[in-house]
Structure formats: C-alpha cells, structure tokens
Amino acid sequence: MAGIEGSPGSSMHGVTGREPVHAFSVASPIVPTDTTAKFDLPVDSEHKAKKFKLFSFANPHMRTFHLSWISFFTCFVSTFAAAPLVPIIRDNLNLTKSDIGNVGVASVSGSIFSRLVMGAVCDLLGPRYGCAFLVMLSAPTVFCMSLVSSAGGYVAVRFMIGFSLATFVSCQYWMSTMFNSKIIGTVNGTAAGWGNMGGGATQLIMPVLYDIIKKTGSTPFTAWRIAFFIPGWLHIIMGILVMTLGQDLPDGNRSALQKKGNVAKDQFGKVLWYAVTNYRTWIFALLYGYSMGVELSTDNVIAEYFYDRFDLKLHLAGIIAATFGMANLLARPFGGFASDYSARYFGMRGRLWTLWILQTLGGVFCLLLGRADSLPLAVAFMIIFSIGAQAACGATFGVIPFVSRRSLGIISGLAGAGGNFGSGLTQLLFFSTSKYTTEEGLEYMGIMIICCTLPVMLVHFPQWGSMFLPPNNKASEEHYYTSEYTEEEVQKGMHHNSLKFAENSRSERGNRISSAPTPPNATPNYV
C-alpha cells in the first residue's frame, strides 16, 4: 500500500522546504505536464491534476474533490445528528446519563473497524464504489432512527450510523487517484477538514429542522424523528451523485486499471510489522486520540452542555455548538501550515514542538471551558479549544508522513483508529456516568489531553532529533528509511522509493543544512 505512488499521505509536497508551503499547484519542471490530455486542469502523465482549483466543478478532478468531501461531510452530519437533539430524545426514550454516554461511545466505535475494512474495499472495488456503497447502505440506518423507542434501539442505530465515518478513507483514497502526490497533502487536508465540519453543521441544521417541523404542528416526540429524514435523504442524494457523476480515475472507470500492469505491491504482513513495531506509530495513535478524539467527544456533548448549564434554547445551544465543529474550515489547514512553517526553520523538531504546543493549548482551554461559569467566557474558551484541537489534528498529519515510508498507509489508518478509540474512551470515562457533571467531565478531559500529549516528547528521530534531544550527527535519513527493509529486500531493490524520499526529507533538519537537495528528479518514478 505504502509503496504505491500517490497513496494517501505520500505527498512529497513541502518536503524540500523550498516549495511554496501549501501551494495549490506544482510547477512544470518538477512534474512534467502531459500536454496531450484535454482536461480542465494541467495534469501529469497519469492524468492526475497538478493544480487544485477550489471553486471549479470540472470533470473529473475537481468534481471528484467536491463529491468526495461532501459525502464525508454528509456522514459526519448523520453520525452527530442526534447530539443537538438529545434534550428531546432523552425525554422521549427515558434515557439516563449512562445511556447517553454509552450511546456517545457507540457512535464513534463503529468506525474504528469500518475504516479498516474500507481500505480493503477501496483496493478491491475502487473508492467510487466504496464511497457510494457505504453512503447508500447507511441511509437505511439513518431512517431507522425514526423507529427507535428504547435506549437499546437508540444505541444500536447510532452505532450503525457511525460506520459511515469510514468515508474518510474513501475520500482520501479517491483524492490520491485524482491529484498529483505533490499537492495531495493540501487536497487531502482540505477535504478532511471540510468533511469534519459536518459535525459542526449538524448542530445548526438539526435544531432548525426540528423547530420548523414542530411549527407545522408535530409534537416534539414526533418532530425529532421526522427531522432525521433529511440526513437520510442527503445520503441517498450523495450516493446517486457519486454513482452517476463520479468516476474512479481521471480517464474513466475502473476497468482501465485492471488492464494496466501495476507497481509491485508490497507484502501486507511486512508492511503491518514495520508499522506495529515502530513505537512512534503508537504515540501518534494516542496523540490523535486526544486531538481528533476529543473533537468527536465534544461534538457529542457540547450542545446538550450549553442547553443544560446555561439554560439556552435548543437552537441557540446548537448555534454555539456548531461553531466548535465549523472551526475545522480553517483550523485544521492552519495546523498543517504551522507544522510546515516551523519545519522550514527548525525541521522536525519544530514540527514536534508545534504539535505539542497546539494540542496542549487545546487541553488547557478544554479545562477552562469546564470551569467557565458565564456564557461569554464559555463560548470564548470553547472556540480556542476547538482551534487548538483541530490545528493539532492537522499538525499530527504533518509529522506522520515522516514516521515511515513503507508503512505509511497503515500508520495513518492506525492513527485514525486511535482517534476514534480516544473519543470512545473519553466519553466512557467522563461523560457516561453521573459521577461527574458535564462541566467536570470537560475539566478532566482537558487534564487528560495535557497528560496524553506529553508522550510526543518521546518521539525521537535519530537523524533529526526530538523535542529536547539533538540529532545524532552520524545518523542519516537513508539509514532510517532503509532499516524498514531486510537485506534480501534491499538486494531486490525494493527500497528505492524510500531512498528517494529519504533524500528529499533532509529538509526536516531545518536551517542547519547548508545546501538543500535538488527537488526530486523530473521524470516521474512510476513508469
């Protein structure tokens, strides 16, 4: 998986430190343009776009981008659609605090597994089918919400809806078939951030829908059920759009891929081994659990919190809660940018410090949010908390591409799973018993974030150093990345991609390097 050019996260963009950070295009000498292709955007020899034109819907590249992120957004909307309506649902179904907490855990647990399965599905069927299948098969689960009449039913339905968050994988995978690896980082980061916004948008949409439906004459206990039809219809609409307007590859659909010979695939067992035995994988899985994970947990509890603690009306609580998730529009890309920017001067050490600072900031303001007694303070602290946590998500994926070259796909997947696991854990510990009030839960979650971010100090790259330790001058990037291959494999030449990556990653030494390496050679290495 990781050996294939263009796999998620394999972007070389920004690696030399000389390319404009987060540029939206790749200049021609670096990657040659295929001038025979008739696409709306300049493309490389695989017909992947070299440019990212945000407000275009042109087939196939930008259209794919929009179909992809909107599908992911829709799944976030339906996964967290119940959260702002919990004050009504808890009365309808006679729920206790433990019920609500357990449901929150269930809503994020399903996708731990579905994200892993989706990787395989994308490999087998392609991302277009992966996305469409998931979105349309989870539509019935959203409609089932209107049938729920007990706590058990509620848990089951939200668990099943949670599977749809695996569209994250299909989204990122699909982008990598359409966009050149040099800009894929920016494209994927934007798509991921905008998809995550769904968790915020839903806090606005659902209370408004509920109010409108109530005004047409429904009782509250029926109105919330009807409101769930809208996310359900969105699933169906997006599924149909993906099937009809989407295509697997720039040139058409998947049958073309079957004909082409392929880059030698790596062995899954080996790739998994090198992912699992690299201690940094687990540290980043933990860290992502306390940036992305706490973001998901907060999505689940924040509207109810403002409704109960400050006695706000449902739609007002929803508006405030929405600003939490909507900050993803800019906060997540900002985190990636901050990581890249600090790397320019301080290399990898800068990236690690940036990550630690952003995530700890998030933790501190989460703690202050729990302590805040007045509404304006609570809102202010919540916003800063959201920026810290979401920027930390972006910064995490600024470091992960460097942890391993061979096992990048699996490490990204494990980090993602760690995110959901962290979310389930914090909801289980702090928000599902009456032992803590929600404000106490937020305080303790803030403390836990601060503590669980400390392990980033242990991440050490021999060639680049760590937060407190300088690099070992004798260590090299080549040695680090080739150590993932056995002697035999090195002799077979399987490590060449990693060597190239190692050369380009020298920029992670920061300003210490006297001469930066030349950009990767002009001829694409996937012929």
Next chain:
Amino acid sequence: MATNACLVVSLWISCLLATSHATTFSSLQRTIILTASPQAGQVLKAGEDNITLTWSLNTTFPSGTDSYKDVTVELCYAPISQKDRGWRKTVDELAKDKTCQHNIVKKPYTSSNTTFTWTVRKDVPGATYFVRAYALDSAGREVAFGQTTDAHKTANLFEVEAIIGRHVSLDIASACFSAFSILSLLGFFFMDKRKGKPSK
C-alpha cells in the same frame, strides 16, 4: 484579558443578585394546600387523561399573604425519575432548580378554593411525578408553595405514560426510502457492470 473576564463575571453576578436575591426553596413556607385527582401509583396517559387540581390557602398560617399575586402550578419530577439524570436535578436555589419543568397553569391568586382541570400534554415525558404550586409576588418571585406529596417526595406520586412519537406513516416512509436506497444502489451497480463488460 483577565480584567475583561473579571468585569464580565462581576456584571453577571450583580445581575443575578439584583433579580432574585437567590430565592431558595427551603426559605418558602408551605402555606398552600394542593390536591390532585390521580391516586398514588396511578398511570395517566399523555394526551388523553386529565388531572384535576384544587388549591386554597391553609388558614392556620398567619396572614402575610398580601404579597401573593399569582399562583403557578407545575408538574414536578419525583426523586426516582431524577436518578442518573442531572438535567432534572433538585437544587435549593430556585433559579437553578430543575425539579419542575412542566408548567400546568398560572392563575391570579385568590384566598378561596380554586379548581383547574388539565389534560396531560403530549410532550410530557414518561416519568413519576407530583404536583407543586408556587405563590408568586408581583415581581414574579416565589414566596410560598404547596405540593401534593410530603417533604421527602415519596407519598402520593403518580406516573405518566408518554406517547412514543412513532407513527405508522413514519415507519412506512422509513421502509420505503431505505428500500429505495438499497435498490438504486444495486441498480446503478449492475448497470455499471453491464456497461463495463463490452469495453473490456
């Protein structure tokens, strides 16, 4: 930043003090006699059954009732329905108390017997309840109370069986849209496969 925060906090505190002087439940006297028609343990159906309430002043209390202007009657949660549900918590400070969340009626105060019949609303959740009446002064502050249960809130409680909110029409619509989703997915998938075959 810190001074701003202090200013906001002190403004908020002074507002709170100005309005309520933090009226507490324990400072109220039980001067009103309130009776409700449901028997202890009776189950009422939301949207269908009625509660008939009667309230009057307990004449054994010395007068001091000139301040009473209105009487508001509320449906309140019994302790068993508050368990593990922090959003229904009983707190002494009335502004923060969440015991009574469903208003039945608000009427001007008269010292003689007043009766009111109320149909249990459809949005009342399924739980165990008692009824409480507050006497309000002209500023809307609680000055006295009466309730159908004892001080420990264990006697004379009744239940409400709420509506579920489900409807056959919703169930059918759900089933139809779900079926549509699955069928159209399969439809498009097989159409694609058939289109794909000749091009191979």
